[in-house]
Amino acid sequence: MNAITNFTSLIDYLRSCQEKKRVAVIRPRDESTQKAVKLAEDAGFMIPVIVDDEQPETAAALGVQMVREGKADVLMKGLVNTDDLLRAVLNKETGLLPQGKVLTHVTCAEIEGHEKLLFCSDVAVIPHPTAEQREEQLKYMLSLMRSFGIGTPRVGLINCTEKVNPKHFPFTVEYRDLIAKAQTGAFGSCIIDGPLDLKTCFSPEALHKKGIDSPLEGNADGVIFPDIQAGNVFYKTITCFCKSKTAAMLCGPQVPVVLPSRGDSPENKFLSLAMACMNSLI
């Protein structure tokens, strides 16, 4: 397949697959979730499995149980508090996160004027990723990118400059280790580079002006942020100041979890559903 470079192509691809994923939708009592589910149903790539109960906690537990019983391929949050849903997902006995797996978050953005989709992690879940957590973020993101047809994903590891700085930014040292591991082929075919600032990851012109070399050549498919603060600022900036569309999901649990924020639009929820179903096609 050709790499999917925008959300329209993603929806077209899913439509063409004619494979309907079963999505357990927890308490779709709000208009925005209902609209998103209707759009996805109409696009033909999912069958909603409505999970409702007067008690949000009960509905969350029921949805999680359906996944464990193999009755749903994706989980989606409706009118439930994030904490309630996460508690059900993370429950050590009855939840969905296999022991030792890391729970994190991947976002995919279509930004007007940028020629392809941009993936990033983590703008919402892990405050200060450890080296192990960062490696998992990278692996989840690579897997998602490959499900979008990107054969050799190109990923930048973000820092404010291209310099390794053990004193102020110890994670830049960890970046070097992660890149070395990637070069052994541990993560399959991919190009990982860093530390790099955001602009040198996405602008060949900025890269050349700085006079630095990078195998990403200013043409990254995605980035890993040093921490949630940097990631969140990126997400909020593109959605506040750029014309952009975004999709997001939790990675780590047995199945993709669509967990929109307060204020996410029906379109964002619909696109997140599409991304989760795409990831679940593999």
Add this chain to the structure above:
Amino acid sequence: MNAITNFTSLIDYLRSCQEKKRVAVIRPRDESTQKAVKLAEDAGFMIPVIVDDEQPETAAALGVQMVREGKADVLMKGLVNTDDLLRAVLNKETGLLPQGKVLTHVTCAEIEGHEKLLFCSDVAVIPHPTAEQREEQLKYMLSLMRSFGIGTPRVGLINCTEKVNPKHFPFTVEYRDLIAKAQTGAFGSCIIDGPLDLKTCFSPEALHKKGIDSPLEGNADGVIFPDIQAGNVFYKTITCFCKSKTAAMLCGPQVPVVLPSRGDSPENKFLSLAMACMNSLI
């Protein structure tokens, strides 16, 4: 004066003042510095004082000395390494940073679609600001905003959410102290709020969707970032993915210092000069 809401008005205002600031330009041997200086000279708000020497370190020291002798109102970096210029500025005996003052960085951005200028600190200098350094960042930014005619500046203190989180984000506790101090009038007339995420600072719609109250009402003039990583991602995102113009300068030294990065455009350097001269009008 009315608040200046875009860079065209800034240049018009400076032109109308008919006050020419003397700018010590250190080694303007590169085309981009020369273009910026020419633009500023033509706009009528500055007189360049060229400081040149075969040795960049010597030129930097000479420029700093001119400021100390009262012969220049603003300092600007041309073809000199940032480190060389900073060494001269920070020299304890012959430099420009008064004892106890904090050296930091303020950026001003005009983003297409956003109705006014947006100020922020610090995207480039202090890795992890302490509470004291953050207070200085705020004070410098307020002073700059007031020089732009913003009588009661509105500033958001950035975090990934609106929650105070002592465990993962101790700076959010410091935010509360800073806000309490602002409310005593210690910083003059201003509205400071946080922790807030970037979008709730600048979008009334996002604020209302989240269902939270903020005296900024989604209408901030500027933000303070928790650290350089978040700040730098913001700066790189708006300059890479938005149609934007930016100006920046160092704060803390006796006079504003224009210290462009590799790759900054002549326009950016010109606007930075304008901002520094504006700030020096006070």
